[in-house]
Amino acid sequence: MSAPESAGRAQPPVGIDELLERVRAGYARIAPQEAYEEARAGDALLIDIRYAALRERDGLVPGAVVVERNELEWRLDPQGSHRLPEATSHDLRIVVFCNEGYASSLAAHSLHQLGLHRATDLVGGFQAWREAGLPVE
Structure with a gap:
């Protein structure tokens, strides 16, 4: 089969657990402390991608920037017209966190695809942060 014929073929399905394993192999995750x-x-730069109901229920990490997941790439792309003021360089160290550390892994991978090579996510998410006794307001 020629390259153009194989290029149009769909890849075999991957389950979310395998996808997370593949994604996480591409960078070093970070512990709460x-x-x-x-x-x-x-x-x-800590980035909180939890949805509003979780932030209201559980509180906020002091100093973390809240960015809804559906806006993440637009807000953190240093070349983007809708970027946050803090998103000044592809060398920026970004730590994304969600509630338990799953969605944040996919988000960190997406940031890597934008060239934000120092992006990572928080192992265990906000729940691990809180369990570690770190500040919450």
């Missing part, structure tokens, strides 16, 4: 220390030192 390490994320806290990097953010506190000004070396990382």
